[in-house]
Amino acid sequence: MADRLTLTIDGRQVSVPPGTTVLAAARLLGINIPTLCHLADLTPEGACRVCLVEADGVRGLAAACTLPAAAGMVVRTNTAAIREARALVVELLLANHPADCNACQRNLDCELQRLAADLGVRAVRFRGERRRYQPDDANPFIVRDNEKCVLCGRCVRVCKEVQVCNVLDWTERGFASKVTPAFDTALDGSACVFCGTCVSACPTGALAAKPLYEAGRPDKKVRTTCPFCGVGCNFDLNVKDGQVVGVTSDETSAVNGRLLCVKGRFGIDYVHSPDRLTAPLVKKDGAFVETSWDEALGLVAARLAGIKAAHGPDAIAALSSARCTNEENYLLQKFMRAVVGTNNIDHCART
């Protein structure tokens, strides 16, 4: 088998390794084919039919995400027939979707909404029965609203292929098709461990992170490293009005991709715990009183200097922390060695 094959997409040639899909080949050329059920880190499924293209020798319209590129293949991605078919697919999805975008957490951040806008779907001509389900929100972490589900299966595949917990899967057939835990139970009580990776994969508001659901649209996202275990997952802190309101992940993180665990995704609210200390405390007559930084630092410096003068530097010790940054650990050991003059520095995780 040749190690490259050449095909033509919209009149331009591209060489790709065998096994490449037409979608991936088009993206190499910078040609944008809209998608909905496709995610680059999951197995292609060809479920939604949004990425339809024409290829010579292929009957009808084919899903670019599952169509293997072939030598000499001639593909068109943007004809009137293709645009009409894609718009119809999206229109049909909208016909079976709540029309309350303003009330949805994903408003202005929704792939279905964006597709409708991109494809010029403004009115829905189909009137008929719509699916009706109660949302599953009986847990502190995830809201699952099957009425907003477009049956793309991204959550099913992420749960099977990435998190490998196999909690979410298809239930029923046809119009009644939906994604649920086994036996159509709520998430709480199923085998779900609330990693929330399905939330990161959902294109609509069908799966939402509760903290963000409640907070509204964030002002900015800041990529950082998780403060819990040693895996070092990267994620985005979502910030609104100077507060961390939630955590999102995507496939670009080097270590974890879109995977996180329940702690990283849902445990960061400790940052805004009402128990946070906000001023230095000094104990006077057995009780803490708030004081200024100037007084507190002055007191610490004076006492340390006094103890060093009276008992020598080795009468002072410090515990550094596996919770603090490298720079802070470096500084504390430098402080103890160069300023206090002792090697009495350790931390609790020295195994």
Added chain:
Amino acid sequence: MAGLATSFGSGAMTNSIGEIPDNKVMFVIGANPPEAHPVIGAKMRQALKRGARLIVADPRKTELAAAAHVWLRLRPGTDVALINGLLNIIIENSWHDDAFIAECTTGFAAVAAVAAQYPPDRVERITGVPAPLLRQAAEMYATAERAAIFYTLGITEHTCGTDNVMSLANLAMLTGNVGKPAAGVNPLRGQNNVQGACDMGALPNFLPGYQQLKWPDVRQKFATAWEAAVPDKPGYTLPDMFDAAVRGDLKAMFIMGEDPVLSDADAHHVRKGLESLDFLVCQNLFLTETAKLADVVLPAASFAEKDGTFTTTERRIQRVRQAIAPIGGSRPDWRIICDLAARLGYPLTYGSPEEIMAEIAALTPVYAGVSYPRLAAAGLQWPVPSAGHPGTPYLHENGKFACGLGYFQPIEYEPPAEVPDADYPFLLTTGRILYHYNVSTHRRAARLTAHRPEEKIMVHPADAARLGLADGAAAAVASRRGRVRAKAQVTDAVPPGVVWMSFHFPATPTNEITSGAYDKVTKTYEYKVCAVKIEAAP
């Protein structure tokens, strides 16, 4: 850290997390990644889905133990005997890698002599693991084209923790499973920056980058850079500090970001040590149990409120980026240290953490090529010896160990410091659950607390029946050091005679009953084994 540093010359995960889905054989011992390192747990499940074979050594029926091809349900604290038994079977069957042993290691003969003393029937008597299972595990690990070992605190939090680690290093060297992808010996670090705190020399006997304090040229290098003498006498380790405080030799402590009263073993001794001090300063986000004992408490900013770096379990140095302003009057730890140094007559005038990292890189060979611009996209895995170096996904390439040759260490089995007896007939072992993190999330992380509000003591059904303990009933667990209460969870995840608890919940301060015994080298506490009694406590 000390165990691997002795055997391989470098105390860190040899391989990378990204290699895990491609692993062919995984040997997970004393680790529960699906709960304690969930994303590594997911990567291991990906490997299983792709056909990897899994060996798990764990007294508890964890998720991975249940999924394992071979599950070695050893008695807690008998790891060395188990591993020596594996060495014995591998050598008996000539499954070892003669070429690797000859070219890359030293000390094999002594280890072979010790291993000869651990035939499978003796190992079965010590560990409780049936000999046929041990043979299966040995064959699966040793005859694989490549195989990786993963461990965590189930290996290190023993009086024989360093011995356990060196035994695992022996196993990997015996089979040539070091210095290539999807292999190696991989300690999974429990906290976000354990690796970094060690790397940065927050240790009484090492300067940054594991440069030995005892070497005069190392001390001279730092003294020159810092324009201050570096004392040559090694400092107190953490357990030594509390002993010295009780004796009256230690007068003051500065505790940044830790809560030893809740997190260290034998809490009563820790508290007594801290109460003996003339002066205690704590720097923390919260008024912790430890901070309550302090004379001065300095409010620190959280990770979301400052810039910096953490170094992950796979030696990856990654950026921490400020997202919000410090809460209230709190300040980042690095700024507080700078201000304090200035008041003691030693100005530290860094304008940002990036400037501190530049100094670290200049003085620390394994971090020499690190700079913030280079960390921007995906971080870098040390060693990064120069600015053009791409970082190091796996250590000891082609068996070239950081210390030259890999050192085989003959290790004899020694029982834990405290074993069950007539008065305290149960063995307590401890660990983490998925929904909490050490002592810091309970109550403060409201959603996690709502989902999992309290401790549950795992008790085997046979023991529960004998004690008259129903699932969910109130129980008390007592050791020679203290007594704590929580609800019982009746489950065959623990073997008969063993109870299991986490240590996340202030209402059940498990470390008031754990053992204060510690490893003779690292002085890591033996959290994993102590003798207790348990009773219904309505």
